[in-house]
Amino acid sequence: MKAFRQIINKLRSKYGPAPTRTSDPLELILWENIGYLVDDEKRALAFERLRKEVGLRPENILSASPEKLVDICRIGGIHPELRAQRLKEIAHIVLNDFDGDVGNALKLPLPKAIKALKKFPSIGDPGAEKILLFTKTYPVLALESNGLRVLLRLGFGQEQKNYSASYRSVREALAEQTGSDCDFLVKAHELLRQHGREICKTNHPKCNLCPLNKTCQGAFLK
Secondary structure, eight states: OOOHHHHHHHHHHHHOSOOOOOOOHHHHHHHHHHOBSOOHHHHHHHHHHHHHHTOSSHHHHHHSOHHHHHHHHHHTBSOHHHHHHHHHHHHHHHHHHSTTOGGGGGGSOHHHHHHHHTTSTTOOHHHHHHHHHHTTSSOOOOOOHHHHHHHHHTTSSOOOSSHHHHHHHHHHHTTTTSOSOHHHHHHHHHHHHHHHHHTSOSSSOOGGGOTTGGGOTTTTOO
8 A cells, every 4th residue: 555645746746736725714614615516617716706796704795785695606506595695604603703703713722623613504524624724723634525535445444334434534544644744735635636536536437547546446446
């Protein structure tokens, strides 16, 4: 089995440098909620319209009309009315629970920081950990579904009956290899996600194109 850093370096050689994302915690929360079941391009279009036509601060969102928010959220996929309501909810939570600054949650110890961030809609444990990683608050290996699938197929941890258990299994298997470099872990998150979306897909993975197929337990799946 390849060491974790070797795997990430292999993926970097294939895909190039990982994309740079915002490190603002509120923007990361809005990014998660602005789209649903859409690709990054459509999510980015919706996010940029929100930035330009409304603004990304809680006061901007609360002063925007519901119709404007629904119109923007419609770019990001289905259920735009629900996601528009969530944007308003996010703004209220920031003002009421965090004194207007989500950064206050980042000052808490790790378990309390995760709990605080989970107050926001669409933010579970993985999402909270992603925020803490991308803001370089804690060096946690935050994974989303594509990255998790890649690591399971590579033999890290075991797939369990539910997502949370599988997530914990992979994290435990990698606990001694992830280190404390947030920049590296951000890169790992993005490259694993890209690999899962483009090659190591749920169905019909393109194993013949994978730079990791010689050490992958799931190679050449039908």
